[in-house]
Amino acid sequence: MEFYLDTYIAHRGLHCHECPECPENSLAAFQEAVNHGYAIELDVHLSSDGHVMVFHDETLTRMTGSNGKVSQYTLKSLKELRLAKGDEEIPTLKEVLDLVQGKVPLVIEIKVIDHDGVLEAEVMKLLHNYDGDYAIQSFNPMTLKWLRKHYPSLTLGLLVTRDFSDTKLSRLKQRILANMTFIPVIRPNYIGLDIDTYSKIQLQIIKRFTFNHLVFWTVRTKEQMRTAKRLGANIIFENIKP
Template sequence: MSDISWLTRRPIAHRGFHDLNVKRWENTLSAFDAAIDKGYAIECDVHLSSDGVPVVFHDHVLTRLVGQEGHVHDKTAADLAQMRVGGTDDHVPTLAEMLARVRGRVPLVIELKGIEGQDTGLVAAVAQALDGYEGEAAIMSFDHWLIRQFETDAPGIPAGLTAHGRTIRDLEAHFSMLAHPISFVSFGVMDLPNPFVTFVREKLAMPVITWTVRDQWAQDLTTAHADQMTFEGFDAA
């Protein structure tokens, strides 16, 4: 396993260092610039456009963020670039555009979001975008069908499982993903502590980051049961 100590070195700004979508919206170049200014690592979300380009956007549907009907996967990257996020001057950026903006100045944690049967090629497209990128970057996903592709389609890129839940069924599903070569876990802070996270940290010596920390209580949970937080809504300096 490659050294990923950088993953837990600094707090991770959830979807960039936005202001809860008042003026500086999530997953925008402005939010990423603000995180860089603070020296925070950046978490972002990636979907595949209709023409196979990874774009930085959280939701499957467009309504909440750009006020239009439809799905991300139905629009080209050029279409999305014309859309303004939250009515601001920020557009929907491609992953390549975001990487060019960050330029390795802070670490990146990229969450892949896809619809099975719809977003074939997402992992390979993200890996291609990261090919030659000189900064510290990792990929992760909730979607087990995507994680199963990490080893073949994104070899050499640090990869993680995004997860939550504490029921037996939840935990069994999480443990099953340890059969794949993941190197970290991003776990919902509200579901800590639990046996899966304890096993990952203590038996596998694998780093665990949390999501999404919004108050001191959640910070304290992270300190007690994980290695770093993904946060929003406050300055973690």
């Protein structure tokens, strides 16, 4: 079985919400995941000077207290910031690859709103000689379509939710995304489904088009773990240890 179906995946590393010494998407959190044998989910953005940075939010405020977006800062400026008032820096994807070295699988979420292929291309350059298991996932179907075209054998995951409260998408676009209309074009290896909003119709679509290759996110309770197990799904988890 493929790793994304049978290896528990630590959301933004094995981090601690209350621990500044091991914040989300930090080298410390990734090392903890390696130590426990969990796969690692992480998020990437581009800096203003073209470096692939590992960071979840588009803006820096929540995790660093600084203003502006990741994309507005150079690598040097981003490296001067600290995560969650601790000592951890914002890592680059290269630093994460050097740390993990194939010891556990990686699940890399590409964070793009307006797809242009630049971040995708930079990520793939870094992964070109990487000796380890990895998958690329995204909410943006255009990103995954581009990757499938240029890297046909790449392991891809389409992220899906029915919660669009933090977006300005039209209702039509929301329906297109929630109903996974792009599955035949992208041919994803798995669907990453929001465990808080999933529907029976979505499960039926996944079963039909991906042979039930399903990963639930973000699993935070034992009850949600039982739901995932009952439905034959793997999990991206945080705040618990499976």
